[in-house]
Amino acid sequence: MVVNAGTPAAAGNRNARTRKQHASPGDDIAGLQARRTAxxxxxxxxxxxxxxxxxxDxxxxxxQFLALDMRDRALVRAILATALRFRRTVEALIVARLDRPLPANAHSLSHILHVAAAQMLFLDIPDSAAVDLAVSHAKSDPRTARFSGLVNGVLREIARRKERALPAALAQTVEAPDWFAARLRAAYGDDETAAILEAHRVEAPIDLTVKSDPAGWAARLGGIVLPTGSVRLERLDGPVAELPGFAEGEWWVQDAAASIPARMLADVSGLRVADLCAAPGGKTAQLAHAGAKVTALDLSANRAKRLAANLDRLKLSAEIVVADMAKxxxxxxxxxxxxDAPCSSTGTVRRHPDVPWTKSPEDISKLAALQRRLLDQAVKLVKPGGLVVFSNCSLDPEEGEALYDTFLAETSDVIPVPVAADEFPFSPDFRAAHGALRTTPAGFANASPRLSGLDGFYAARMRRTG
Incomplete structure (x- = not known):
């Protein structure tokens, strides 16, 4: 067969040659590339x-992730989420089996051990496979080859003792960086912080906002109806897009806590409502479905395209504007x-276990300053007498309670509009200062840990007076 240099077949041949030229020892071992990627x-x-x-993404x-097939991508994602969700516990069990600390610059070695131990302790991966792949990985990397014996010994010792050692480690470790746990304790106290951190060990459920008949959709999908009106599923057996009602636009995925801010605007039928920082569009959809004439604003053209696609599936409409809100x-x-302002996302750790490890107190302060500027601008966009709801998915008071306190003290033409204790079925459990609402992953107990909790959210309602 003659192949033109510009055809897909030729490109495939070139890619194959390139992969062969850059192959590492052990590349033909099944599963090794996925562990290297992890x-x-x-x-x-x-x-x-x-x-x-x-x-x-x-x-x-x-x-390296995109080079994997979809099955290995799913495995890598599961390994990473688990290794991050239980990072302190995994670390404690590794350290307990070392004669001396790892070299300070041995980052690659540490990651190999964490990836393997996470599989052995929390995933349905045979111990022998996890150990053998980790040893092969160590041998194939010049930075870690001389430590392959250590990898083998530490991991086999973890395998031998995990039935007793794992429960003890889980009971003694705090699954968060020190700074993160300290800020939680300062804001919520020891008991509530312990409950929040324990909730972070459990993968979040799937919440759906439905257009109508929550009880009917809960029965059809095997879920429950929450006091917020959302339908909650404990887990999925397949892709979201294959569930009944998805293609027909009968519901969308949205954490129950994230559905609260739009409800705080009450009856919006016929009103002109701006949803600022709108993508991916869950709140825009809520407002449009409630009869509002929505202008959905977002800085990112790519996110705006995603928002438009979501609204199209849901058979809802809004004016979508790509613009810098500040201007x-x-x-x-x-x-x-x-x-719904950009924030540290510390309320979403159940869904995003990397957040405590990728954010810092400095990030929180910078984001709080940005939120304050955006809130100042948001008030200028509403008519005198109109309502403004400010929200974000952070657990940190610097981005919530403290920010709102300062804003009210320094802003003369705004008054708080408290959420009444009987305004929503969930109001009594979530009310905070000034009648704002505060949710946490530990704030909603249910039949099982996987069906419990909410994303950490702060939402405050106010009225412009002049």
Missing amino acids: ARLLGAVVDAGTSLDGLT HDHGHP YQPEALFDAVLL
């Missing part, structure tokens, strides 16, 4: 503070404004 990406998260979602993720000047002021 260790590489774990390093990108904990050493460089890179977002796990960005690294494992199926279109724009890390090249946005509408033709007329809005009747109401919803600002």
